[in-house]
Amino acid sequence: MITDNARYPDPKRSIPPRVRLDGERKHKGWDLDALAIEGNEGGRHLAWLPSLPANAPIDLIRKVYERDGVVHLRGLLPRKEVLDVRRRFFEYVQHTGVLKEGTLPEEGIYSGIYGELDGEDPLAEYRTGANYERFVRDFVAHPLIADMAARIKCEWKQPWAFRQQVLRTNLPHSRRTATRVHYDQMYLRGMEPDALTAWIPIGDISPVGGGLMYLEDSVPLGTEIENLFKKLNANLPEEAQLDAFNENVAA
Ligand SMILES: O=C(O)CCC(=O)C(=O)O
Ligand SMILES: [Fe+2]
Numbered sequence: 001m002i003t004d005n006a007r008y009p010d011p012k013r014s015i016p017p018r019v020r021l022d023g024e025r026k027h028k029g030w031d032l033d034a035l036a037i038e039g040n041e042g043g044r045h046l047a048w049l050p051s052l053p054a055n056a057p058i059d060l061i062r063k064v065y066e067r068d069g070v071v072h073l074r075g076l077l078p079r080k081e082v083l084d085v086r087r088r089f090f091e092y093v094q095h096t097g098v099l100k101e102g103t104l105p106e107e108g109i110y111s112g113i114y115g116e117l118d119g120e121d122p123l124a125e126y127r128t129g130a131n132y133e134r135f136v137r138d139f140v141a142h143p144l145i146a147d148m149a150a151r152i153k154c155e156w157k158q159p160w161a162f163r164q165q166v167l168r169t170n171l172p173h174s175r176r177t178a179t180r181v182h183y184d185q186m187y188l189r190g191m192e193p194d195a196l197t198a199w200i201p202i203g204d205i206s207p208v209g210g211g212l213m214y215l216e217d218s219v220p221l222g223t224e225i226e227n228l229f230k231k232l233n234a235n236l237p238e239e240a241q242l243d244a245f246n247e248n249v250a251a
Helices: 058-068 079-096 124-130 134-140 143-152 219-233
Strands: 051-053 072-074
Touching: 051 058, 058 143, 079 124, 079 134
Parallel strands: 051 072
Antiparallel strands: none
């Protein structure tokens, strides 16, 4: 349970100031300066993450990934297959009443059943359960995803150390449900100094409907933090060195 409320700014009140003068401020009807997105920074300092087509030369994709620690690819998966998973998921949660009557599951239109939500997600149990369903497992195992990962990380001899997947949903009119800022390597103690995460929007996800925020120029910061952990953890027993919540990390 989250008790540290002060760390979560009210998304309705934090109107971001214009802090970046370069780049596009408006995109497809969305105005970055008027967006109040919940996150550790309370919605300030936003810019659109540029994208590359998935069929761009792999050298370019790798270059952007190495430089930024993230690469936003468009058009990797057939749209129809993605929308199929979207439909299956909403059919899976339809019994909760979360979908608006008279709309198609594929559209994923909210009924408003839960009203305003503060720090709770009534769908959490179902979306967690959906991770074990065949249609989600098959989607995660899509060869196009694995192939792209292998092309980006072509130096990896053995690409998969273990399997981890999270199916994420966000309900409209909820606050304090955003996952706080982190990098995924943070949870992977005592393993290779590198990991790749694929975040895949299942259908069209608007900037206020959830999605991914990325901290620009954060690669050196992550490296610095990891080096510090390595130094601090060196004196811990082996088991504690592998613990993502050991005394050094938790602090
Ligand atoms: O469930 C979430 O919102 C985020 C999970 C996540 O970021 C992760 O698994 O690395
Ligand atoms: Fe993460």
